[in-house]
Amino acid sequence: MNVEFINPFLSSLLKVLATMADTKLVPGTPSIKNGDVALGDVSGMIGMIGPQTKGSMSITFDEALALDIMQRMLGERPAKINDEVTDMVGEITNMVTGGAKNLLGDKGYEFDMATPVVVTGKGHHLSHKCQGKTLLMPFSSPAGKAHIEVSFDTL
Amino acid sequence: MNVEFINPFLSSLLKVLATMADTKLVPGTPSIKNGDVALGDVSGMIGMIGPQTKGSMSITFDEALALDIMQRMLGERPAKINDEVTDMVGEITNMVTGGAKNLLGDKGYEFDMATPVVVTGKGHHLSHKCQGKTLLMPFSSPAGKAHIEVSFDTL
Numbered sequence: 001m002n003v004e005f006i007n008p009f010l011s012s013l014l015k016v017l018a019t020m021a022d023t024k025l026v027p028g029t030p031s032i033k034n035g036d037v038a039l040g041d042v043s044g045m046i047g048m049i050g051p052q053t054k055g056s057m058s059i060t061f062d063e064a065l066a067l068d069i070m071q072r073m074l075g076e077r078p079a080k081i082n083d084e085v086t087d088m089v090g091e092i093t094n095m096v097t098g099g100a101k102n103l104l105g106d107k108g109y110e111f112d113m114a115t116p117v118v119v120t121g122k123g124h125h126l127s128h129k130c131q132g133k134t135l136l137m138p139f140s141s142p143a144g145k146a147h148i149e150v151s152f153d154t155l
Numbered sequence: 156m157n158v159e160f161i162n163p164f165l166s167s168l169l170k171v172l173a174t175m176a177d178t179k180l181v182p183g184t185p186s187i188k189n190g191d192v193a194l195g196d197v198s199g200m201i202g203m204i205g206p207q208t209k210g211s212m213s214i215t216f217d218e219a220l221a222l223d224i225m226q227r228m229l230g231e232r233p234a235k236i237n238d239e240v241t242d243m244v245g246e247i248t249n250m251v252t253g254g255a256k257n258l259l260g261d262k263g264y265e266f267d268m269a270t271p272v273v274v275t276g277k278g279h280h281l282s283h284k285c286q287g288k289t290l291l292m293p294f295s296s297p298a299g300k301a302h303i304e305v306s307f308d309t310l
Contacts, residue, residue, distance in 0.1 A: 035238065043274075044284075047203070047204070047211070049202070049269050054268075054269050054270055056271070083282070090284030091284075093284075094284075114203055114204050114209050114210065115209055115283065115284055115308060117213060117281055117282065117283050118282045120279065121274075121280060122276070124275065124276030125274070125275045125276060126273070126274055127238070127245070127272065127273045127275075128272050129199075129241075129272065130270045
């Protein structure tokens with residue numbers, strides 16, 4: 001899988017969080033995920049299907065970062081991850097994937113998005129079960145870490 | 156959402172586990188998931204997109220049940236959930252959704268499947284972020300519990 005296919009997700013996440021939550025994430029170095037455990041506390045994930053390929057994308061946040069984004073977006077900071085936080089993570093997942101869909105569509109890679117599923121649970125771990133490798137993109141911020149994982153079957 | 160749309164997933168899971176793993180699950184009573192926490196240790200989830208609707212499906216297993224299915228399918232019981240177990244859960248997710256896709260296709264509801272994502276983490280919790288309600292279908296067995304959650308946008 002070409003890194004060209006993760007950059008639209010990366011730029012879309014930076015833009016969504018800057019616009020919606022006045023939050024600046026610092027991107028780290030993307031890598032091929034190879035058994036290394038990438039842990040998080042709340043993740044949004046979504047399936048993608050197009051004529052050329054299909055795959056899945058996830059965005060994982062540390063709890064502290066998710067709560068910080070919540071506070072910046074809605075003005076209130078819940079004590080812990082609740083339904084409002086998972087709704088927000090689902091919305092962010094939709095917006096980031098929608099932005100990446102537009103950018104990839106411009107390059108001739110069309111896909112449709114399924115609906116997101118949000119996982120909560122301290123230190124959970126995701127495995128994208130594609131034929132292709134999973135690209136892992138870490139982000140850091142003062143409030144905590146985030147990462148995106150993207151995997152497509154045939155890219 | 157009509158229960159007609161969860162029955163194909165139910166029957167497909169029973170068939171896949173009986174055929175592949177000689178495992179008999181006892182279905183409980185389906186319900187609309189409404190904030191009740193349905194916890195599990197390993198879950199496979201997948202996105203679905205069709206001309207009439209889109210949505211997501213998940214299958215969640217207790218760790219003990221997942222390890223028992225692994226032993227019955229491959230003859231070896233890992234000490235804990237590892238990559239082979241998550242591969243197996245991803246495969247079961249594909250097979251169950253593929254079976255349901257065929258059954259729903261016969262009723263005129265066509266959809267394509269994305270690729271599965273498998274979550275591990277003690278007592279994690281899933282939220283399907285659809286416009287529609289989430290149908291929850293519990294299963295029991297001597298080795299542990301499982302449940303399916305299905306949500307579609309417009310059914």
